[in-house]
Amino acid sequence: MQYWAIQTLNSLALGGLLFLLAAGFSLIFGLMRIANLTHGALYMLGAYFGTSILKTVPNLWLAALIGGLAVGLLGGLFEKFVLRRLGGNILGQVLVTLGVAFILADVCLVVWGGDPLPIPTPPALQQPVRIAGLAFPAYRLAVVVIAVLVGILLYLLMERTRLGAMIRAGVDDMEMARACGIPVSRLFTTVFCLGAALAGAGGIIGGPIMSAYPGLDADMLPLALIVVILGGLGSLVGAFVGSFVIGFVYTFGVALLPDLAYVILFLPMILVIAFRPRGLFGKFAA
Amino acid sequence: MKRGIGYGIAALALVGVPFFSGEYYINLASQIFIFAIFAASINLLLGYGGLPTLGHAAYLGVAAYVPALLHLKLGLGHWISAPAALFGTTLMACAFGLIALRATGLGFLMLTLALSQVLWGTALRWVSMTDGDNGLRGPARPFNLDDATSFYYFALAVTAVSIWLMARFVASPFGATLQGTRDQPRRMSALGHDVWMIRWVTFIYAGFWGGVSGLLFIYYHKYIHPVSLSLANSAEGLLAVIAGGSGTVAGPIVGAAVVMLLKNYVSAYVERWNMLMGFVFVLIVVFMPEGLVPGVRRLWRRFRSVT
Numbered sequence: 292m293q294y295w296a297i298q299t300l301n302s303l304a305l306g307g308l309l310f311l312l313a314a315g316f317s318l319i320f321g322l323m324r325i326a327n328l329t330h331g332a333l334y335m336l337g338a339y340f341g342t343s344i345l346k347t348v349p350n351l352w353l354a355a356l357i358g359g360l361a362v363g364l365l366g367g368l369f370e371k372f373v374l375r376r377l378g379g380n381i382l383g384q385v386l387v388t389l390g391v392a393f394i395l396a397d398v399c400l401v402v403w404g405g406d407p408l409p410i411p412t413p414p415a416l417q418q419p420v421r422i423a424g425l426a427f428p429a430y431r432l433a434v435v436v437i438a439v440l441v442g443i444l445l446y447l448l449m450e451r452t453r454l455g456a457m458i459r460a461g462v463d464d465m466e467m468a469r470a471c472g473i474p475v476s477r478l479f480t481t482v483f484c485l486g487a488a489l490a491g492a493g494g495i496i497g498g499p500i501m502s503a504y505p506g507l508d509a510d511m512l513p514l515a516l517i518v519v520i521l522g523g524l525g526s527l528v529g530a531f532v533g534s535f536v537i538g539f540v541y542t543f544g545v546a547l548l549p550d551l552a553y554v555i556l557f558l559p560m561i562l563v564i565a566f567r568p569r570g571l572f573g574k575f576a577a
Numbered sequence: 578m579k580r581g582i583g584y585g586i587a588a589l590a591l592v593g594v595p596f597f598s599g600e601y602y603i604n605l606a607s608q609i610f611i612f613a614i615f616a617a618s619i620n621l622l623l624g625y626g627g628l629p630t631l632g633h634a635a636y637l638g639v640a641a642y643v644p645a646l647l648h649l650k651l652g653l654g655h656w657i658s659a660p661a662a663l664f665g666t667t668l669m670a671c672a673f674g675l676i677a678l679r680a681t682g683l684g685f686l687m688l689t690l691a692l693s694q695v696l697w698g699t700a701l702r703w704v705s706m707t708d709g710d711n712g713l714r715g716p717a718r719p720f721n722l723d724d725a726t727s728f729y730y731f732a733l734a735v736t737a738v739s740i741w742l743m744a745r746f747v748a749s750p751f752g753a754t755l756q757g758t759r760d761q762p763r764r765m766s767a768l769g770h771d772v773w774m775i776r777w778v779t780f781i782y783a784g785f786w787g788g789v790s791g792l793l794f795i796y797y798h799k800y801i802h803p804v805s806l807s808l809a810n811s812a813e814g815l816l817a818v819i820a821g822g823s824g825t826v827a828g829p830i831v832g833a834a835v836v837m838l839l840k841n842y843v844s845a846y847v848e849r850w851n852m853l854m855g856f857v858f859v860l861i862v863v864f865m866p867e868g869l870v871p872g873v874r875r876l877w878r879r880f881r882s883v884t
Contacts, residue, residue, distance in 0.1 A: 320683075324683065326686060373863075381683065383866055385629070385686065386858055389631075389812055389855075390854070390857075390858030390859040393851045393855030394855035398852065401852075509808060516687050516690060520688065550702060553696075553697075557692075557695055560691065561676060564676055564679050564688070
């Protein structure tokens with residue numbers, strides 16, 4: 292019983308981290324029609340930033356905020372000075388994000404070395420929480436809470452603010468939005484910053500669970516891809532639901548059939564593609 | 578006529594390589610051939626079908642793993658393992674095509690990437706089967722091709738036949754309809770062509786040739802590691818196609834040579850191949866999006882019109 296409770300919580304925590312990653316990916320895709328393949332690398336960069344920031348700033352949450360801002364800034368610069376030059380050339384943009392992903396991964400290897408770097412759990416959350424006689428790791432509960440909070444904030448941002456309305460207008464019909472005087476190019480930079488910042492902060496928040504190691508990008512990117520394929524491209528709700536589905540499938544896959552966990556990831560993907568190619572909540576046929 | 582002479586000279590030069598170069602360069606040339614088949618098979622999808630695949634390493638990797646596994650686990654020889662590898666990858670391409678071709682464009686790219694990453698993760702984690710990060714030792718080369726020169730001629734022959742068959746494919750009426758689906762899928766559909774079927778057949782054909790390159794790969798290296806299934810490997814193939822010029826027969830061959838030379842020379846001095854590959858990717862996309870072969874051809878035409 293205890294074992295299954297822990298596995299459930301692990302699934303939820305992984306789902307939460309995936310949501311931080313996939314929400315940005317999905318937003319960027321929805322608005323800019325770019326499959327941003329740097330997203331895994333930005334997550335890893337965030338985790339490594341976290342290890343360095345924590346040497347001077349002792350608080351994990353503050354570190355996540357600083358690291359997220361730093362990664363977001365880098366993402367914004369990349370969008371403004373590289374991707375912008377390739378406006379309209381979608382395949383070119385994707386290939387550039389791929390190239391930058393390789394560069395970032397190698398830079399991390401040069402700067403932080405090849406050994407995994409742990410990120411300590413905040414002392415306040417090291418004691419397990421006891422609910423109904425079962426012990427739950429407090430930190431993982433906190434991750435789930437944060438993911439849900441971020442989800443609610445993003446939802447409010449998209450549905451209740453002027454910025455969100457502009458983004459939605461851009462997603463629905465970019466040319467018409469531009470004709471109405473919405474600064475779509477600035478919107479692109481904003482959304483790219485936001486997506487990169489979420490990924491970077493996710494890397495640090497995920498640090499106490501996954502730590503920072505070379506190859507973290509390659510581990511996270513396919514999961515995020517499968518999440519957005521499952522949830523539907525450009526859909527926030529889809530990213531949320533997809534993240535937790537994949538969190539469960541992957542965690543229980545690893546627990547029950549450790550050798551074939553990756554094959555099990557196929558199943559939800561194939562089912563969705565067979566019966567609903569645009570994803571569970573997607574607006575576009577991909 | 579002029580073309581024929583050009584091909585003749587190229588053929589003579591390739592046949593002559595082992596006579597005037599050392600073993601290092603002979604082996605490097607063999608690797609370029611293997612990589613050229615891989616890149617050419619990506620070019621079928623990207624260049625002629627307009628389908629950007631980022632998961633083609635799956636076919637190379639599986640076709641390399643199958644003979645290694647059949648040899649190690651069941652002790653089967655080449656006469657069974659080689660056809661099994663090619664048949665297996667072709668069958669896999671049939672199945673993956675059904676999934677990936679639910680989408681085109683970026684959706685297709687993401688689906689192919691996700692599918693190949695699943696295989697990569699499986700190869701890395703299914704330690705009892707694939708020995709994970711240690712990789713697998715492959716069987717000895719067939720036909721006693723153990724020295725560099727005889728393997729070179731073997732690879733040259735296979736590559737020549739492969740490239741020729743792929744060139745025939747795109748020059749055929751079917752290839753013309755394929756390029757039609759790339760440029761005007763709706764019109765092709767209105768003209769009564771089954772666009773999806775054309776793409777699927779091409780996907781399977783490209784998967785088969787990816788498998789051929791994988792078979793040569795395991796014969797050459799006698800070793801296979803999950804990295805061959807990784808995104809980096811798919812990206813290298815894609816880079817070769819784009820660097821050389823997608824949608825041309827010569828492009829992927831030139832691109833494969835450039836990428837392989839770069840990789841071998843640079844890795845000899847610094848260990849930063851991935852970073853360099855990333856930079857080359859960015860530079861080519863930003864400054865030379867059409868690739869080397871069309872770029873040089875355009876310069877040549879301009880040069881001729883001046884003189």
